[in-house]
Amino acid sequence: MAASAPSPDTVVAVIKKANGGKRNCTAVEEILLEYANLSPLEQDKVRPLFVTKVFPLVFGDNAFVRGSDDYAIQQQVPWSTNCWLEPQVIVTPTTAQQVAAALALCIFFIIKFSIRGGGHLHNPGFNSNDGGVVISLGQFEQxxxxxxxxxxxxxxxxxxxxxxxxxxxxxxxxxxxxxxxxxxxxxxxxxxxxxxxxxxxxxxxxxxxxxxxxxxxxxxxxxxxxxxxxxxxxxxxxxxxxxxxxxxxxxxxNQIWSESRIYPPTAYNQLVEALMEYHEAIETDDQATLIWHATGESIMLVYVYCSPVDNPSVFAPFYDIPFTMNFVEPGIRSIYDLVQAVASVVSSEPMLHEFRTMSSRPSIEVYKAIENARAEQVLALQDLKNVTLTTVFQPMSSLAMKQSASSPLGLEPAGQQWFLAMGDWANAADEERVRAAVKNIVDVAEKVARENGAYLDYKYSNYAARDQDALAGYGEENIERMRRVARKYDPFGVFQNLQGGGWLLSKIGSV
Structure with missing residues (x-):
């Protein structure tokens, strides 16, 4: 890391480029020189003071220092409240050059940084941190x-x-x-x-x-x-x-056909049998997508066909199963209309969230074991208030896997399902028990999948829990290739050593 730290002159040059010469960098340069002339021990003591002084000078109203006006608004952007951490500074650059300036300062001060987009990742430390800098891309809205x-x-x-x-x-x-x-x-x-x-x-x-x-x-x-x-x-x-x-x-x-139905929990066995037929159907139909979303109260299935075709036959196995209501009426509409319908029922109430994932080939035994495990964990948590355990199935065809072959994901070219177990709760004191319940559901799914030969190593990283080794499932060859790319473009390991969290190559095998 030391060999990669930029000089004050380099940092100032990057800042000048970012600001188009509009800001006077003399004060910034003086602060950087003062800090550079301190001993490492002295730097450790005063780093937060210097960081909170410099960022507002460089970024003006787009730098939010802890304790300042509007800091809390930026701090509470992440979707899951256990990700509302306390960085020293949250900065919202507006150009790539300003992002480079923010990064230059983080490297210069050797301070932890996190990158934030929409802030939807559920793992604490992945899109924020305590005591460091958050570089938020929230101003990139084009x-x-x-x-x-x-x-x-x-x-x-x-x-x-x-x-x-x-x-x-x-x-x-x-x-x-x-x-x-x-x-x-x-x-x-x-x-x-x-x-x-x-x-x-x-x-x-x-x-x-x-x-x-x-x-x-x-x-x-x-x-x-x-x-x-x-x-x-x-x-x-x-x-x-x-x-x-x-x-x-x-x-x-943009034109699709879609429908969403709500089924009673008693329809579970019929639905998983239909799901197995659907797995077969999508091996020869590349237009279909299905999302399965189940709680103890109901099962919601979202059917999407990426062409304007009414009542596509690929969903025929589900059509005759009795349901309680339509969440989205069947019809041809735009993708925006469908996602807007979903937005109308998404709760904006701040909650804590836990995701955990596994993958397998299609297996009715796995699907049934998951529901039994979910029901057991609901009973185990029945003394808690405002807790929901949800299971989500994402059927994926071999066509999708083959279309994704030129990626580092290491996907097996076979039909499969990506499973998400999700816990949502309101009381922070319940976190340990809810996370344990979610883990139990996935552990059961993995056990049954291994027993019947359906288990797959791949874990969809956007669904992975903080203690799952998400990148390990990409395969040794792809991991080594990614490491070579990282060493080429980041030879001193800035993104491995200073980045506060995320699925980092340096963490493979240590999670």
Missing amino acids: VRLSEDKSTADIGLGLRWLDVYEALEPEGLAVAGGRMPTVGVPGLILGGGISFQNSQYGVGAMAVANYEVVLADLSIVNANAQENPDLFWALKGGGPNFGIVTRMDMATVP
Whole structure:
């Protein structure tokens, strides 16, 4: 790390470029020189003081120091309240050059930093930290179509509902997220499940170009022609290589057929039998997506067909199973209309959240074991208030896996399901018990999957719990290739050593 620390002159040059010469950098330079002339022991003692002094000088009203006005608003951006940590400074740069300036200061002061997009990741320390700096991309809010409308520059401060709303007047969309409140960069850098998985692969496969701020403070493009090794690594490799400040994504048609039905819990066995038939059907139909979302009160299934075809036959196994109501009526609509419907019922109440994941080949034994385990854990937590345990199935076809082959994810080219066990609760004192209940459900699923030969090593990182070794499932060859890319673009390990959290290559095997 020491060899990579920039000099005060270098940092000031980056700041001047970021601010276009509009700010007087004399005071900044004096502070940096004063700090540089201190002994390492003295620097350790006064680092927070210098950091909280410099960032407002450089970023003005876009720097929020702990204790200042509006700090709490920025602090409470993360979706899960156990991620509301206390960094010294939260900075909201508006350009890639300003991101480079923020990074330069973090490296200069050797202070922990975190990168935040939408703040939806549920693991404490992944999008914030205690005592360091948060570089928030919340000001990156653009959606700009290319001249021929084949790609869109998607702002990394947006949530997916915002993206679809901006593209709606053009009759276009992108292969992005399905939940309205999920942020753009976190989803895509983790691979990203989209409605169009079977057509195009995971969401990252739709990215045509990344703009990246590297550890040496340069700003580069990564695409099929420029820095292709970095381009490959970013398609699911997370925050290991730089700070992504721009994504250009291929546009897709906006008209889909969709329906959402609510079923009683008593329909579970019928539904999982239909789900096994659906797994077979999507091996020859690349237009379908199904989301299964079950609690003790109800089972919600969302059916999406990425063409304007009424009542697609791929969902026929489910059509005759009695249901209690439509959450979304069957019909042809835009992706924005569907995601907006979901947004209308998403709770905005601050809660704590835990995710945990596993993957397997289609297995009715696994599906039934999961429901039994969920019901057992609901009973175990029945003395607690405001706790919900949810199970989510994501059927994935071999078509989707093959379309995602040129990524670091290491996906087996076979039909499979990505399982999410989710706990939501209100009382922070209940965290240990809720997390243990979620773990128990996944442990049961893994045990049954191993016993019947259905288990897969891959763990979808955006669903992984903080103690799961998400990147380990990418496979040794891909891990070593990502490490080579990281060493090339970050030879001193800035993103491995100073970054506060996330799925880091340096943590593989130690989680």
